[in-house]
Amino acid sequence: MTIEARIGIIGGNGWLGNAIARAAVATGAVDPTRLTLSSRSGNLGAATIPGVHWTRDNGELVDRSDVVVLSVRPEQFQGVHIAAHGKLVVSVMAGVPARAVAERTGGDEVVRAMPNAAAAIRRSFTPWYATPPVSAAGKQLVQALFDACGEAAEVPLEAHIDYCVGMTGSGAAFPALLAQALIAHAVAQGLPPAFAERAARGVVAGASQLLAGEGGDPAQIVQAMIDYRGTTAAALQAMIDRGFMGAVAAGLEAAAAKAAAMASG
Structure with missing residues (x-):
């Protein structure tokens, strides 16, 4: 599946955010011109992907995106200030409940996913959980995004994602x-x-x-x-x-x- 939605990854210069971006582009799941990545430090290093838009402004990233991926460390989440109402928000943060993600970002549709380091070689097994407001189209998009990183599977309960922090996230x-x-x-x-x-x-x-x-x-x-x-x-x-x-x-x-x-x- 080719994802037509515009995707933004907050923390796109981190190892996981950049691995997701590279996998999505390499597999053809996402056209690089439809991808926006933010870097808190502004130091992109070797993370540059041709055709991708980079910014230090998370507000700009949200404005340019239909889907916002939160790829920051859990303790850094309090420092993320965005207004993502009307956007699909996908969190790959361990331990942060969907409710907290929705409250801080204003996102109506929230997905929690737990990829791992093997995303860098497109071999990650990624479980994901969607809150009830997430549409069928949103679920298809999430499946396609994480299939690009290896293999993905939806779980019925958010508690399953909390468990998978150890099993698949750390495994x-x-x-x-x-x-x-x-x-x-x-x-x-x-x-x-x-x-x-x-x-x-x-x-x-x-x-x-x-x-x-x-x-x-x-x-x-x-x-x-x-x-x-x-x-x-x-x-x-x-x-x-x-x-x-x-x-x-x-x-x-x-x-x-x-x-x-x-x-x-």
């Missing part, structure tokens, strides 16, 4: 943590660091593609490996026994708590 970093742990253990056993890193990348970025194929149900894969009672079963069972599931749950809960604290602070 892009979890494979890197696993790879780091694999590398550290291999190096401790005397393997060359370059080899250990290459092997870990092969496991985390390569072998994990099993999940993308047919029969890629995670629970079935794990159970099949455990039932085989081989070396993989021994490794999986040891990780589970040492609290792997609990550690993941603690991480997700910590992300949600941090988001709430950032939004209230």
